[in-house]
Structures are given as C-alpha cells and as structure tokens.
Amino acid sequence: MPKAKGKTRRQKFGYNVNRKRLNRNARRKAAPRIECSHIRHAWDHAKSVRQNLAEMGLAVDPNRAVPLRKRKVKAMEVDIEERPKELVRKPYVLNDLEAEASLPEKKGNTLSRDLIDYVRHMVENHGEDYKVSGGHVGWLGRCPGPFAA
Numbered sequence: 001m002p003k004a005k006g007k008t009r010r011q012k013f014g015y016n017v018n019r020k021r022l023n024r025n026a027r028r029k030a031a032p033r034i035e036c037s038h039i040r041h042a043w044d045h046a047k048s049v050r051q052n053l054a055e056m057g058l059a060v061d062p063n064r065a066v067p068l069r070k071r072k073v074k075a076m077e078v079d080i081e082e083r084p085k086e087l088v089r090k091p092y093v094l095n096d097l098e099a100e101a102s103l104p105e106k107k108g109n110t111l112s113r114d115l116i117d118y119v120r121h122m123v124e125n126h127g128e129d130y131k132v133s134g135g136h137v138g139w140l141g142r143c144p145g146p147f148a149a
Helices: 019-029 037-042 049-056 091-101 113-126
Strands: none
C-alpha cells in the first residue's frame, strides 16, 4: 500500500538530548522482574526500593539492619537515643515468606525411576556378580542396558 504524500519526515539527530540521562531513565523504568511472588504482588512501583522493603518489614542493607556493636565506654542513660522503629504496613508478606521458608525442603538428588528399576532388576537377577550383571566398568561406563552410550 503506498504511503500518503508528504507524511514521511527525515529523521534528525537530537543534539540537545542528554543521552546518558535518557539511557539511565530507560534502565530504571525497565526494572527487572521480581522472582518472589509475595514481594511482587505487594510491590508499589511509585515508591523506591527502600520504601517498599521497609513497608514489608524487610531490610535493603543487612549491615545496617543488624549493626555490629562497637565496644565503647558505656554512655550515660540520657545520651542514648533510640531510633524509632519503622512501621510495617504489609506484615502479610513477611508472614508468607516465613511460612514458605518453614516448609520441608524437597530432595532433588535422587536417581531417575527407570535407572532405579534397572539396577534393582540386575541385582535381583545377578546379585553381587558385577561382571555377569552387564560388564560394568564403572558407574554407567560400559552398560549394555537401556542407558547404553
């Protein structure tokens, strides 16, 4: 389909545009996807990372959240200033994370079902005689069974 006459315009380079700031703002807007679903659903894009995590009861910097106490001469009780605790507005996020962390961990280091069946079959038929049970050199080194290389 032909273009309308006079509607195409030559692309001109914008010399007065700050490219560094443009790229930085584009990088900020294209924020990465938050993997944790609990945090992702409670996230407010209008707020900063520090504000979001503070509302959820999480810390941005663990070094500032749990500071190391320096050994000093004890100050007088009048000099001690306590920081006001930050208000946790979304405690359900913290509760969900704790509940998810307390679930038992699934073991992922087991062998495949068919490999277990094959080994069981070989042990039942041949017992501890490894030479007869398939001529294994090492663990699946030379195996005539279903896992032959």
